[in-house]
Amino acid sequence: MLLYESIATGLRRQIAQGTLRGGERLPSVRQLALAHQISPATAVQACLQLEREGLVEARPRSGYFVRAAPSGLPSTPIARRRAPGQVANPALQGLLELPQRPGLLMLHAAVPDASLLPHAPLGAALSRTTRRRATAAMDYAPSQGDPALRRQIAQRYEHTGTAMTAEEIVITAGATEALTLALRVVTAPGDVVLVETPTYYGILQAVAALGLKVLEVPNRLEHGIDVARLDRLLQHTPVRAAILVPNFNNPTGSLTCDADKQALLASCARHGTVVIEDDIYGELAWSGQRPLPLRHWDTGGNVITCGSFSKTLAPGLRVGWLAGAAWTEALARAKYFSSSSNASLPQLAVGDYLARHGLGRHLRRLRRAVADNGQRMRDAIARHWPAGTRCSAPAGGLSLWLQLPPGGDGLALFDAARAAGIGISPGVLFSSRGDYGDCVRLSCGLPWDARLDKAMRHLGRLAARQPGARQ
Known part of the structure; x- marks a missing residue:
């Protein structure tokens, strides 16, 4: 660890523990x-790192100050044992996608705003590919995906010290297809699949569509996946697969620590449970230090890792992947029988972009922008939402998870916000049984501007009108 990072870690800990509180000045x-x-230069680097993460702000001629934030985190659900069952959430069954209409402020979409993505160089890559590789761009791609692109994806994991080869990677139409293919290969209808709660509703929809039963393990905002609870569940119930999001869970943004990642891998291996890892947010650590994927510690070929460029480059290109280790042949066959292959042009263009530009500089800008916007949104919640509102404090990803004051109704707030031209996600979508009725998810993928500031104020007023809310 670099020296300035060590100093930043100490200050970050003081902020998290409340030793340094919102509005207080950091040591000079x-x-x-x-x-x-x-050296003073190293001290400045430490402060700049915390500023990039959105934890502190610089005030001219005054120094660095801790940014204000809502008090308390959303409460962790009580860890109670539930028997495996079908996904039984009417909100999920009726949902195809949340509203997308002209003029809607899309705080419900966990994707970066177009202004934060490299559309110009990607557009140039698309044009270059159609000019220079027209035949390949218009022809079928190999079923497993473009070999050059698969090598580049493997190299990115290798840079983290995680062993991966291009030969085991299968290119998919985004992470959703990757997760679905993995489930289709390792499970059969009626099998039990373990998921986090709360978790991304797309995972729950995929489980339901394949006729699988679900068993939920709590995800704690402060610590990520409840590994002890996971082990107890596996002891009592045969679970075929576990779909886990250890790096910046959607919707909470929580990060599971390395020790817990290793413990859950050992537990799943011991009980014969295949791990399907959704690593779609792994590159979006607000600190800039990418957390390791579960695959890093997998020595038995028990982890299938899924990812995508949708959250970092362009959601519309639909370029995702899965790395299947021992499951590669079956996954490649499932991909072929499902859709033969992905479109060639997006794969070749993304490969061209990566070869020319890499991801480093773009990711640094994207992380800083999302971290800054997330903190500005948390500040706005602290100032303008009713007392008792609780907000997550994520270390990465694109989501803020809010719990409304007692009596709050996330679905009612969703309807009121939609009528006002603001899209948010009600908490009931993130559970197999419609839990979290008093929660909502907000995306922090939009850059802060006057319209977003106004929307956060208005959402606060709408929340304050709900029963039980107090100013």
Whole structure:
């Protein structure tokens, strides 16, 4: 760890523990330098890192101050044992996609705003590909995907110290198809699949569509997946597969620590449970330090890793992947029987972009923008939403998870917001049984501007009108 990162970690811990509170001034650069026997330049780097994460703000001629944030996190659901069952959530069964109409402020869509994505260089890559590789761009792609693109994806994992080969990667139409193919290969109708709660509603829809039963393990906002609870569930119930999002769970943004990742892998291997890892948000660590995927510790070929460029480059190109280790042949066959192959042009264009530009510089800008916007939204919630509103404090990803004051109704707030031209996601979508009725998810993928500031104020007023809310 670099020296400035060590100093930033210490300050970050003080902020998380409340030693340094919202609005309080950090030690000056001179004080930090003297206390830690470092140069002023290193002290400045530490403060800049915290500023990039949205934890502190610089005030001219005054120094760095901790940004305000809502008090408390949403409450963790009581860990009660439930028998496996079908997905039984009417809100999921009636949902194809949340409203997308002209003029709607899309705080319900967990994707970065178009202004944060490299559309110009990607457009140039598309044009270049159609000019220089017209035949390949218009022909069928190999069923497993473009070999050059698969090598580039494998290299990105290799850069984290995670062993992966291009030969085991299958290109898919986004992460959703990757997750569905993995489920189709390793399960049969009636099998039990373990998922987190809350979790992304697309996972629940895929489980339901394949006729699988679901068993939920709590995801704790402060610590991620409840690994002890997971092990107890596996001891009592035969579970064929576990779909887990350890890196910045959607909707909570929680991060499971490395020790817990290793423990849950050991538990799943011990009980014969295949792990399907959704690593779609792994590249969006607000600190800039990418967390390791579960695959990093997998020595038995028990992890299928799924990912996508939808959250980092372009959602509309639909370029995702899965890395199947021992399951590669079956996954490639399932892909062929499902859709033969992905379109050639997007694969070739993304490969061209990566070869010319890489992802480093773009990801640094994207992470800073999302972290800054997430903190601005949390500040707005603290100022303008009713007392008792609780908000997650994610370390990455694109989501904020809010719990309304007692008596709050996420679906009612969803309807009122939609009538006002603001899209939000009601909490009931993120559970197999429609739990979290007092919660909502907001996307922090939109850059902060006057319209978003106004929308956050208006949402606060709408929340304040609900029964039990108090200012």
